[in-house]
Amino acid sequence: MTGAHVLTTNPAGPASAIDGVADPRLDTTHGPILYLEDISVTFDGFRALNQLTLYIDDGELRCIIGPNGAGKTTMMDVITGKTRPDRGTAFFGQIIDLLELDEPAIAQAGIGRKFQKPSVFEELSVFENLELAMRTDKRTWPTLFAKLNGAQRDDIEDVLQTIGLPEQRRQRAGSLSHGQKQWLEIGMLLMQRPKLLLVDEPVAGMTHQETERTAELLLSLAGKHSVVVVEHDMEFVRSIARKVTVLHEGSVLTEGSMDEVQQDQRVIEVYLGA
Amino acid sequence: MGISELLARDAGGRVFLTLLVLVGVFLPSLHLLLPETSPLHISAYTLTLIGKYLCYALLALAVDLVWGFGGILSLGHGAFFALGGYAMGMHMMRQIGDRGVYGNPLLPDFMVFLNWTELPWYWLGFDRFWFAALMVLLVPGSLAFVFGWLAFRSRVTGVYLSIITQALTYALMLAFFRNEMGFGGNNGLTDFKDILGFSLQADGTRVFLFVTTALCLGLAYIACRFVVSSKLGRVVVAVRDAESRTRFIGYRVEWFKLWIFVFSAVLAGLAGALYVPQVGIINPGEFSPLNSLELVIWVAVGGRATLYGAVLGAILVNYSKTVFTAILPEVWLFALGALFVLVTLFLPNGLIGLLSQRRGERA
Numbered sequence: 001m002t003g004a005h006v007l008t009t010n011p012a013g014p015a016s017a018i019d020g021v022a023d024p025r026l027d028t029t030h031g032p033i034l035y036l037e038d039i040s041v042t043f044d045g046f047r048a049l050n051q052l053t054l055y056i057d058d059g060e061l062r063c064i065i066g067p068n069g070a071g072k073t074t075m076m077d078v079i080t081g082k083t084r085p086d087r088g089t090a091f092f093g094q095i096i097d098l099l100e101l102d103e104p105a106i107a108q109a110g111i112g113r114k115f116q117k118p119s120v121f122e123e124l125s126v127f128e129n130l131e132l133a134m135r136t137d138k139r140t141w142p143t144l145f146a147k148l149n150g151a152q153r154d155d156i157e158d159v160l161q162t163i164g165l166p167e168q169r170r171q172r173a174g175s176l177s178h179g180q181k182q183w184l185e186i187g188m189l190l191m192q193r194p195k196l197l198l199v200d201e202p203v204a205g206m207t208h209q210e211t212e213r214t215a216e217l218l219l220s221l222a223g224k225h226s227v228v229v230v231e232h233d234m235e236f237v238r239s240i241a242r243k244v245t246v247l248h249e250g251s252v253l254t255e256g257s258m259d260e261v262q263q264d265q266r267v268i269e270v271y272l273g274a
Numbered sequence: 275m276g277i278s279e280l281l282a283r284d285a286g287g288r289v290f291l292t293l294l295v296l297v298g299v300f301l302p303s304l305h306l307l308l309p310e311t312s313p314l315h316i317s318a319y320t321l322t323l324i325g326k327y328l329c330y331a332l333l334a335l336a337v338d339l340v341w342g343f344g345g346i347l348s349l350g351h352g353a354f355f356a357l358g359g360y361a362m363g364m365h366m367m368r369q370i371g372d373r374g375v376y377g378n379p380l381l382p383d384f385m386v387f388l389n390w391t392e393l394p395w396y397w398l399g400f401d402r403f404w405f406a407a408l409m410v411l412l413v414p415g416s417l418a419f420v421f422g423w424l425a426f427r428s429r430v431t432g433v434y435l436s437i438i439t440q441a442l443t444y445a446l447m448l449a450f451f452r453n454e455m456g457f458g459g460n461n462g463l464t465d466f467k468d469i470l471g472f473s474l475q476a477d478g479t480r481v482f483l484f485v486t487t488a489l490c491l492g493l494a495y496i497a498c499r500f501v502v503s504s505k506l507g508r509v510v511v512a513v514r515d516a517e518s519r520t521r522f523i524g525y526r527v528e529w530f531k532l533w534i535f536v537f538s539a540v541l542a543g544l545a546g547a548l549y550v551p552q553v554g555i556i557n558p559g560e561f562s563p564l565n566s567l568e569l570v571i572w573v574a575v576g577g578r579a580t581l582y583g584a585v586l587g588a589i590l591v592n593y594s595k596t597v598f599t600a601i602l603p604e605v606w607l608f609a610l611g612a613l614f615v616l617v618t619l620f621l622p623n624g625l626i627g628l629l630s631q632r633r634g635e636r637a
Contacts, residue, residue: 080522082518103518103521103522104521104524104525104526104527107521107522107523107524108524112522112523113522115519115522119516119519120516120519121511121512121515121516121519121520122515122516123511123515124508124511124512128508131505131508132505132508132509132512132520132523132525133523135524138524138525138526139526139529140506140529140530140533143504143505143506143509143525143530144501144504144505144506144533145504146504146505146506188523192523192524
């Protein structure tokens with residue numbers, strides 16, 4: 001079992017690598033790390049997001065659920081700079097305006113994203129995947145002459161342990177199993193030392209055991225990071241969520257604990273179409 | 275990173291560099307030291323022909339860098355080669371001085387023929403070698419920078435990028451065909467006499483050019499190997515395989531593409547500058563879209579993303595071309611097309627892929 005290392009060898013977690021390194025401008029003194037206010041996105045007349053307002057607290061683990069087309073992925077696209085909203089504001093902390101930044105700038109400010117489909121660099125080794133994701137100077141010339149120092153090697157080793165892939169470090173990422181690729185991608189997120197992690201359907205296609213380990217991994221990250229998980233698997237959401245947000249037709253339908261949400265009449269209607 | 279460290283894991287590169295040193299030392303020796311009657315004598319023609327292949331090999335390296343590693347299928351790299359060639363040609367044109375047919379000390383013959391009375395401003399400075407040498411690198415590099423900046427910033431990729439690179443070289447060809455451009459129109463630049471004061475016809479000069487080409491090819495190979503072994507090289511491969519993912523981990527993808535594209539264009543320009551003194555002519559035909567397509571075939575035949583594969587492909591295809599066009603000139607283009615189709619279908623990793631596959635099976 002390749003995932004055996006998850007959380008077992010590093011109970012306290014490798015503090016150096018896992019702790020987020022905040023952009024000095026990141027100001028979370030008022031509580032929330034992410035402010036989305038009144039965001040609307042329209043694609044060819046289709047309203048993907050409709051005056052969405054959502055706050056994520058610093059250190060929180062938040063699950064976002066909702067039927068297909070509720071706007072979950074579009075919301076992630078807006079936060080990471082892939083899609084520009086027609087209106088509304090998006091702030092990371094109180095000062096950093098996400099709508100003024102492009103994807104690399106947002107990534108460097110401290111927002112990491114894991115895609116729905118595992119997307120690792122298949123031709124590169126596991127180690128090299130982590131090396132590329134590492135938080136460091138990412139301009140061209142410094143990258144050309146970049147050499148790993150001892151601390152950086154240690155960071156990569158720590159993350160390899162955390163995601164349970166130390167034996168696979170030399171292996172081509174393309175040859176990993178589906179679950180291992182998902183973990184590698186989470187590992188790449190950790191290497192960026194983000195303050196906010198956006199995780200899109202982390203357990204899709206995973207076996208039961210792999211799902212459990214992923215839940216442990218995500219739970220261990222909360223606190224040090226803010227984690228936003230979009231997921232369809234209700235059992236998985238129940239196992240990790242403290243607070244759940246339900247999206248429907250591009251805006252927030254309700255928020256609360258999993259139990260509260262599941263008993264909410266409107267949520268039942270949306271999901272069952274009753 | 276030392277050179278030995280760089281080549282430690284590059285067996286193909288060690289073989290290539292060893293062969294290159296042998297070729298660079300023995301062929302000129304056989305040419306200079308053996309009498310013409312000896313069966314082992316290398317004629318000046320053969321030496322220059324092989325020198326030409328080495329220039330093509332350098333050009334193929336440049337293409338492999340952007341296409342094989344960066345996934346940017348440039349169908350216009352011939353343009354950078356031609357621009358480097360023109361820059362060197364302009365220098366040698368001005369070196370002719372008053373030895374031209376019209377005996378004008380300042381103006382090249384074709385300008386006298388067009389009744390021009392003064393040298394266009396963009397010909398100024400080319401009488402100095404260092405200036406011309408700088409332009410050999412700077413002109414292709416700047417064009418690649420401007421073109422790449424516009425294209426990559428607008429996120430033009432894939433087949434669209436290939437088409438506009440093809441359009442770029444075609445547009446340059448049409449422009450250089452025009453007499454008013456001041457580059458000799460369809461005749462191009464020729465009748466060169468000497469380089470750095472040495473006659474181009476002299477044996478010693480030919481040998482010098484040959485050795486210089488081999489040296490440049492070797493150094494360029496090592497530089498390319500350094501680039502692809504660096505972290506920047508890995509980012510470029512990452513961009514090739516998952517561009518948006520690379521952006522989301524914080525790399526400005528367009529700058530990395532631009533970096534590799536400009537570096538590659540500079541190498542292509544250098545190849546052109548070494549080519550022109552050896553073949554003695556540069557004309558707008560070098561900008562022809564067909565030339566740029568051929569480069570891609572060399573790299574595909576040899577094997578992408580290996581560097582030495584590109585060298586092998588360039589030399590093999592051009593040797594075949596020499597043989598074919600002597601025997602059955604009209605068949606060559608069909609043979610080339612067929613080669614490309616066959617390689618694409620049956621040898622997706624080129625000849626090098628075939629070799630390493632064989633080795634893998636034996637192991």
